[in-house]
Each structure stands twice: as structure tokens, then as C-alpha cells.
Amino acid sequence: xGKVSIGIVQMSCVKDKSANLKKAIEKIREAAAxxxxxxxxxxxxxxLYFCDVEDYDNFSLAEPIPGPSTEALQKIAxxxxxxxxxxLFEKRTGGIYHNTTVVIDADGSYLGKYRKMHIPDDPAFYExxxxxxxxxxxxxxxxxxxxxxxxxxxxxWYPEAARITALMGAEILFYPTAIGWAVSQDMPTNEEQxxxxxxxxxxxxxxxxxxxxxxxxxGFEQEGAMKFWGxxxxxxxxxxxxxxxxxxxxxxxxMEIDTDETDSYRTHWPFLRDRRIETYQPITKRFLDDx
Numbered sequence: 123x124g125k126v127s128i129g130i131v132q133m134s135c136v137k138d139k140s141a142n143l144k145k146a147i148e149k150i151r152e153a154a155a156x157x158x159x160x161x162x163x164x165x166x167x168x169x170l171y172f173c174d175v176e177d178y179d180n181f182s183l184a185e186p187i188p189g190p191s192t193e194a195l196q197k198i199a200x201x202x203x204x205x206x207x208x209x210l211f212e213k214r215t216g217g218i219y220h221n222t223t224v225v226i227d228a229d230g231s232y233l234g235k236y237r238k239m240h241i242p243d244d245p246a247f248y249e250x251x252x253x254x255x256x257x258x259x260x261x262x263x264x265x266x267x268x269x270x271x272x273x274x275x276x277x278x279w280y281p282e283a284a285r286i287t288a289l290m291g292a293e294i295l296f297y298p299t300a301i302g303w304a305v306s307q308d309m310p311t312n313e314e315q316x317x318x319x320x321x322x323x324x325x326x327x328x329x330x331x332x333x334x335x336x337x338x339x340x341g342f343e344q345e346g347a348m349k350f351w352g353x354x355x356x357x358x359x360x361x362x363x364x365x366x367x368x369x370x371x372x373x374x375x376x377m378e379i380d381t382d383e384t385d386s387y388r389t390h391w392p393f394l395r396d397r398r399i400e401t402y403q404p405i406t407k408r409f410l411d412d413x
Contacts, residue, residue: 124382126267128294128333129158129204130365132354133372134341135170139183142168143191146208147198149374154202156376159228159267162207164339164354165275165300166221169211174344176251184213187235192224200230205265207272209298212237214254221253223274223298228266236261238274239283246304246348249276262290268381275299278323278336282405288330293381295326297336302350305342316351324361331359331388333379340370359387 131149135142146167153161166172168191172180185191191210199206205228212222212235221238237256241249260283262271271292277283278297287295301319303312320336327334333356340352354367356377367373388394404410 125378125380126294127157127159127376127378128335128356129153129156129161129374129376130335130337130354130356130367131161131163131167131374132337132340132352132367133164133167134350135167135339135343137170139168143194147194149372150198150204150206151202152374153376154204156374157378158204158376160205160207160265160270160294161202162296162298162335162337163209164337165209165298166211167209167298167339170343171300171339171348171350173249173252174246174348176248180252181213181219184211184219186214187212187222187224188232192226192232195224195226196230196232199226199228203228205267205270207270207296207298209274211252218254219252220256221249221274222256223272225263225265225270225272233263233265234261236272236274238277240276240280242276246344260287260290262287262292268293270294270296272296272298275301278319278326281322281326281329284326284330288326288332292332293384294333294335294379295330297323297334299336299338299354300350301338302343302348305347305349312351316353320353320355320363323355324357324363327357327359328361328391329393331384331391331393333358333381333383338367340368340372359384360391 206226212220225233239256243250271287
């Protein structure tokens with residue numbers, strides 16, 4: 123389609139799931155009123171980031187997909203004529219749960235879902251306790267306004283995921299995210315982590331010649347021990363930051379991008395042309411031992 127208006131919903135969350143969903147819907151309306159054609163919400167937007175502890179009670183937050191939250195997003199998509207990307211805690215069946223993002227087209231139709239492939243396990247990010255790794259493969263969704271690829275948070279550190287999704291025809295890569303730092307950390311460490319997080323995603327834009335949209339949450343959670351650092355951003359196909367949100371404020375920016383830029387960048391910087399695919403078999407190995 124070429125020019126597409128992208129809306130980002132960067133917000134804080136509370137314990138009440140219904141309140142978070144209501145807030146997100148209000149902010150989708152706000153983005154649409156500003157002209158957004160595609161609106162991306164942050165990772166697990168209907169709840170606090172509950173993976174800071176291994177607590178069986180948190181499984182009650184999960185729901186089927188499609189399910190109640192998906193249906194609510196379908197209604198608001200049909201109302202606003204905006205494509206919506208929404209990250210949810212999916213209950214597939216008893217004992218099998220996923221970190222999943224749904225994509226709703228501008229007419230309210232459910233296009234499908236992507237299940238997070240890479241599942242972290244770090245202090246205060248105990249996702250392996252909750253989430254089964256995705257088994258749907260990488261996904262590209264043909265929406266009214268663009269062909270989009272969706273990856274989720276920890277996926278953003280893996281160039282393989284971005285490459286495959288781009289090779290499948292994604293014109294824009296979206297990353298719903300929930301990432302922050304412990305308030306006990308020193309500022310140099312915080313800055314190093316944030317810069318690495320932004321740089322790796324900008325590199326995906328450059329290597330694949332596509333726009334990248336990363337959406338993070340803000341606010342203090344985990345009884346004040348964790349500050350989610352916001353900083354949601356949009357990067358062009360050469361990694362230039364077109365917009366960066368603040369580190370601590372809720373924001374609903376809308377920015378027009380031009381997916382036709384991909385052809386120009388890929389022509390002048392022909393990384394895809396010069397790939398030596400016949401040499402890449404070792405990438406399927408866990409590690410290449412000396413012997």
C-alpha cells in the first residue's frame with residue numbers, strides 16, 4: 123500500500139484485567155482518531171507482568187484465543203477501521219499455555235495468531251514456568267493496509283526470527299514487548315541494557331530493509347522493584363529512529379511510514395541479493411565444536 127499510519131499504545135497496567143482492557147480500547151480509539159491504520163499494543167497488555175514470580179494462581183489470567191479479549195479487539199477494530207495487534211496470555215488446553223499475539227483486520231475479522239517462539243528464564247522474568255514455546259512457526263498477516271510480521275519481546279534478540287519473517291514477505295516487523303530494569307541497578311547498566319535492546323531491533327530493520335515497530339510498557343511493577351522502561355520506537359529500513367517514546371509516560375503516538383522505501387533501501391544496500399544461502403547450514407546447529 124505504501125504509506126501507512128502506525129499507532130503505538132505505550133501504557134502502564136494495573137492488577138484488574140478488565141480495567142487494562144478498557145484502557146487499551148480507549149487508547150486504540152485515541153490512536154484511530156489521530157489517523158492510525160495499524161495499532162500495536164504492548165506485550166500482555168491485559169495484566170501486570172506476572173512472570174516475576176512462579177505462582178500457579180497466575181494461570182487464571184489466561185484465556186482461549188479466540189476468546190473474550192480477542193472479541194473485544196474485533197469490535198473496536200470494526201468500529202475504528204484499524205488493524206489491531208494484541209498480545210494475550212493464551213490457554214490452549216489444560217496445562218498448555220502460550221504467550222500469543224492476535225492480529226485483527228480493519229473490518230474486525232480475526233486473521234490469526236503468533237505464538238512466542240523464544241521463551242526467557244531470568245530473575246523476575248520466569249516465562250518458562252508459564253509459556254510453552256510457540257509451535258505455529260513464524261507468521262505474516264496480510265492486513266488491509268500492509269503485510270505485517272509479529273514477533274514478541276524475547277524474540278527480538280534473534281536475527282533468525284526477523285530474517286525468516288521478512289523473507290516470508292513482511293513489510294513491517296512489530297514487537298510487542300515488556301522489558302524493564304530492576305530499580306536497584308546502577309544507571310550505566312540500565313543505559314547499556316536499553317541501548318542493546320534498541321540496537322538489536324534497529325539492526326533487524328537494516329539487515330532486512332523493513333520498518334520495525336517496538337512497543338513497550340511503562341510504570342513500576344513488582345511492588346516497585348521493577349521499572350518498565352518504555353522507549354517504544356519506530357525505525358525506518360536503515361535503522362533510523364523516526365519516533366521514540368519517553369521512558370516513563372503513557373503515550374499514543376501515530377506516525378506515517380512508507381513501506382515503498384523497502385525497495386529503495388534493498389536496491390541500494392542489496393543484503394538480500396548477496397546472501398550466500400548455500401553456506402548457512404551450520405546455523406541449524408546449537409554450537410559448532412572444534413572437532
